[in-house]
């Protein structure tokens with residue numbers, strides 16, 4: 001085999017390898033999602049698996065504070081009650097009000113975050129408006145429930161948990177019908 | 183031999199004339215050059231130009247940080263400076279400098295007439311200036327440069343202004359250039375060695391580049407993928423990194439650092455190669471533990487794929503993952519230690535002299551090792567939780583990248599300048615350049631360890647009062663370091679213009695083919711007939 005041919009073969013092989021690595025970068029996306037799923041991390045907007053410790057622990061009272069934000073959306077979004085006091089193990093339901101004050105129908109997705117951060121796994125959400133995308137027509141409003149249990153294994157140093165939701169716009173999502181599409 | 187000729191294709195006859203002495207002159211010689219030495223020279227000058235551009239940005243940063251409060255620039259512009267300083271130094275200065283060395287030296291050291299694909303070589307180089315222009319014009323886009331950091335983390339990068347798009351395109355172009363350059367290097371080394379020159383007889387510099395080139399082909403496409411995802415998130419409604427659409431910004435960090443950690447070794451490994459040529463030459467002894475050097479370099483390269491998340495200890499990870507990444511990272515210190523040991527053992531009982539290249543190599547040896555130690559400190563998860571995103575990290579990577587890679591590049595330039603130009607540089611001025619660089623480097627960066635330990639965050643234009651003194655010292659050092667590099671430019675120009683004629687082999691202990699088989703200055707075509715290797 002001449003050297004020129006050998007060189008060209010190596011060129012082809014290495015180019016194929018480079019293209020494959022470009023694909024590998026994209027393959028990391030489902031791989032990452034799978035790992036998160038298996039490891040049970042990053043399931044903020046999924047219902048909790050079966051709640052185990054349902055014994056109500058009346059010796060502890062936890063203060064839950066609620067917060068709401070809309071990022072880059074002309075939405076009015078606020079909790080109906082700003083805080084509640086609960087016992088671990090108790091089933092609680094709270095509500096949030098949201099209204100689209102903009103002139104266009106938009107789809108939003110709420111992302112929860114917790115303070116302190118390490119309390120997150122102990123807030124077991126059974127029902128939440130954040131489990132699905134929320135389409136709102138121009139001017140449309142909604143009252144939305146969140147249902148959850150505070151796991152009674154919550155570390156003893158946590159007495160107050162802040163639950164904060166932020167609505168983000170989901171660009172390119174299917175819009176609700178009947179709205180002004182302009 | 184044959185290969186180079188066939189690849190010249192239509193210029194076949196022309197190439198034949200060349201080695202009787204003529205070469206194309208004027209600007210077109212450079213624009214259309216397929217000669218590895220011309221291309222190497224262009225890479226080196228490009229790199230130095232970018233070094234000055236990135237350096238001016240660094241001085242803007244340090245001038246603002248001379249005092250607390252905002253004196254000179256606004257925060258947005260400051261953020262843009264930290265971003266483009268990082269990008270330009272990494273992709274514009276350090277990487278092209280070592281590709282320049284690769285072009286000049288690999289064909290000479292393996293007894294080949296040129297690179298395997300001379301025209302692709304031309305293209306690899308000429309992709310760089312447009313990419314650099316994109317990075318510079320990004321500053322003038324509406325909203326200014328993208329202040330996202332050189333790591334371009336989402337969600338900031340998915341929300342940044344139009345400058346971000348130019349930056350993404352620049353990264354794409356730089357990536358393509360690096361990949362083509364690497365394919366060229368791998369092919370040249372694997373296929374074009376002189377008969378008898380087995381892989382294990384190659385100078386270590388060629389080995390380090392072979393390994394680096396593989397790293398580049400493996401990870402540059404991954405970076406290209408990451409910024410492509412950022413681009414489609416920005417404009418085409420995808421949600422790779424957008425939490426609202428089901429994506430995750432932390433995913434960006436994983437993909438980026440899968441590229442990013444090997445990238446730091448892409449910068450470090452060719453630097454190891456240069457130092458492994460320089461230290462034996464001035465110790466007048468062969469390199470100690472050649473085979474273990476090759477294996478250590480290869481293991482560093484392989485390990486570098488398995489430690490990326492040490493940049494993300496605070497991003498949220500299960501504790502088992504943190505433990506794994508901590509142990510894997512500390513493991514890298516083992517092959518690195520082997521290398522340092524071998525360099526020291528090479529000098530042991532050697533007849534040492536301390537010309538400028540050796541001084542820079544020793545500077546590298548001491549300071550790179552110090553940077554390795556701070557790396558070990560950072561690799562310990564509970565410690566890093568405290569130090570992450572502080573000036574301690576800034577100190578760490580400047581020890582490995584400036585005192586490591588850059589000093590090694592200086593060592594290499596002083597070492598091969600006589601072979602490249604046929605003239606000697608001024609030794610006293612070279613030594614002065616070394617001592618100024620060494621002192622000002624440490625004035626600038628040593629104090630940053632203390633700032634980081636005291637909790638000063640990185641990438642901020644303002645800071646609380648207790649950090650003032652160390653910041654003042656650091657800023658003074660930075661100006662001193664920057665100005666010292668103008669002396670380097672002067673030394674190089676003076677050498678080219680009016681240096682004394684250099685002998686064929688100015689360094690007693692140098693033993694690779696470019697010194698033993700070629701005249702000084704190296705002829706335009708190196709080995710028309712391959713040398714005979716015993």
Ligand code: HEM
Pocket residue numbers: 333446447449450492493511512514515518553554555556557558560561562566569570571575578579582583586587
């Ligand atoms: C023994 C070898 C090394 C170890 C154990 C090590 C460890 C680390 C760790 C743990 C960090 C993350 C710190 C943080 O962000 O909190 C880091 C950052 C960094 N290291 Fe190293 N490192 C080593 C060698 C190198 C080398 C050889 C280079 C480059 C030539 C390098 C360049 C960098 C850079 C650029 C960063 C900062 C990236 C950024 O956040 O912008 N390191 N290193």
Ligand SMILES: [Cu+2]
Pocket residue numbers: 442443446489490492493
């Ligand atoms: Cu790293």
